[in-house]
Amino acid sequence: MPAPADIGRRNAIPILHTSGTYYEVGFDVGRTFRGIIEDFLASFTELHQTMLPAYETEAGKAAYDLTLASLQENFPQYVRELQGTADGARVPFHHLLLLHMDSIVPSAAGMVSPPASNGCSSICTNHEGQVLLGHTEDALPETLNHVYLVSAHIKEEEPQGKLGTTSEGFTALCYAGHLPGFCMGYNHHGLVYSINVIMPEKVLAGKTPRHFLCRALLSAKTMEVAQQILRDRGTGSADGFSVNMSFTRQEGDHLFHNAEVGPAEDAEGSPMSILTISPGEHLIHTNKYLRLSIPEKNELCMASSDHRHARAKECCPPETREALLDLLSDTHDTVYPFFREGGDPDFVKTVALGVFDLMERRWTIWMRNPRNTDPLLSLPLLFTWKD
Structure with missing residues (x-):
């Protein structure tokens, strides 16, 4: 039987211990949690309805490229770490980076920004x-x-x-x-x-x-x-x-x-x-x-x-x-x-x-x-x- 779509609130959390370079640690995270990452990306409505459509616009892609260039200049190690996670999980890098840019790309594209992704x-x-x-x-x-x-x-x-x-x-x-x-x-x-x-x-x-x-x-x-x-x-x-x-x-x-x-x-x-x-x-x-x-x-x-x-x-x-x-x-x-x-x-x-x-x-x-x-x-x- 297929697993139910709604699995309820689980009382479980996995933990990974890893060491290496920024890329290697990112890769181990992606490889270890590939299933969780794939499931999340597939189900995350705002990625598919807002972030990716905004990325396909000229203004949205320009905002993405400008922000990525800044990150590569100032924090290249974390860009490599995220690339490692994408490679380890076998998912597109720009999908993960769009999550990290949050409402930057949709705002540049003139689209309604995603709702606040956090409360806390x-x-x-x-x-x-x-x-x-x-x-x-x-x-x-x-x-x-x-x-x-x-x-x-x-x-x-x-x-x-x-x-x-x-x-x-x-x-x-x-x-x-x-x-x-x-x-x-x-x-x-x-x-x-x-x-x-x-x-x-x-x-x-x-x-x-x-x-x-x-x-x-x-x-x-x-x-x-x-x-x-x-x-x-x-x-x-x-x-x-x-x-x-x-x-x-x-x-x-x-x-x-x-x-x-x-x-x-x-x-x-x-x-x-x-x-x-x-x-x-x-x-x-x-x-x-x-x-x-x-x-x-x-x-x-x-x-x-x-x-x-x-x-x-x-x-x-x-x-x-x-x-x-x-x-x-x-x-x-x-x-x-x-x-x-x-x-x-x-x-x-x-x-x-x-x-x-x-x-x-x-x-x-x-x-x-x-x-x-x-x-x-x-x-x-x-x-x-x-x-």
């Missing part, structure tokens, strides 16, 4: 004995059951790209066919972070897509380097996002930092605002700018974000692990809840929920609502690789 809520809790980063990974419904974990150690003989990287080590949650770094993860330098997508009104061809800046973050050794990556001087971000991060090896008190990043319109670097969450504080960030004054699309991201922030004010402050999990798993708002199961108008689904405990150095992941199930796995945060 992040909570930084910095209280005595409770140093936590919690995150719901929310995405378009086709992404459900199309995620995996990649634990990689990358080594190159020569410095790579504008950052001159030669070595990377990280573990990250990945969407099928996407570069690591766009969801949540950590690197061997002690950086732990999560990403919230933000949808500005304008996105820019020829700038750096946020997927690539988030991928580059996995190489950051210090907060100074992380800021350098996000600012991306000389080019700047093509679109909007925020990063919730902590460098666990820094001396002194535990600190979290929230960086809001905007598109570099008429600028040679990303507009950016950084807020530090000190001991005794916490922060909730969703999919809207809280500090940067950048026009945003008044769509699902904004409406859902407003509802989640309003609901958070009604709940206990997330000062403990229990309160943090209670909020991220909350479904009290039946239209725009924190833990999302799709519906009308909120068609987005939570595909995973993770909590980084920086005191215990563990990353715990749920694939179903924590209110109804135990975590699927708990991984130690291993900050052990050396350059």
Whole structure:
């Protein structure tokens, strides 16, 4: 009998351990998860109805080529990594790169941009004995059951790209066919972070897509380097996002930092605002700018974000692990809840929920609502690789 079309929410996630050059690691990811990547690409409506038709237009192809040229100049190692994934999975490279360009090509072609591919809520809790980063990974419904974990150690003989990287080590949650770094993860330098997508009104061809800046973050050794990556001087971000991060090896008190990043319109670097969450504080960030004054699309991201922030004010402050999990798993708002199961108008689904405990150095992941199930796995945060 053929498998059912709707397999429901699975309580499973595969993980790959791999090492090699950027291309070799990408190839191993593609080869290992070929079936998941093929299934995702076949089912992803926005690729076939919006992105590929936009790519076939003159304006869309010009925006694609301009952005790719910029990436090849600044981040050629990640282009090779993505080429490796495409080769390993035996899928067209431009299909994967279009996913990473998101709404850049459709916008250039004058087409209606895809709906926000992510939601995501992040909570930084910095209280005595409770140093936590919690995150719901929310995405378009086709992404459900199309995620995996990649634990990689990358080594190159020569410095790579504008950052001159030669070595990377990280573990990250990945969407099928996407570069690591766009969801949540950590690197061997002690950086732990999560990403919230933000949808500005304008996105820019020829700038750096946020997927690539988030991928580059996995190489950051210090907060100074992380800021350098996000600012991306000389080019700047093509679109909007925020990063919730902590460098666990820094001396002194535990600190979290929230960086809001905007598109570099008429600028040679990303507009950016950084807020530090000190001991005794916490922060909730969703999919809207809280500090940067950048026009945003008044769509699902904004409406859902407003509802989640309003609901958070009604709940206990997330000062403990229990309160943090209670909020991220909350479904009290039946239209725009924190833990999302799709519906009308909120068609987005939570595909995973993770909590980084920086005191215990563990990353715990749920694939179903924590209110109804135990975590699927708990991984130690291993900050052990050396350059």
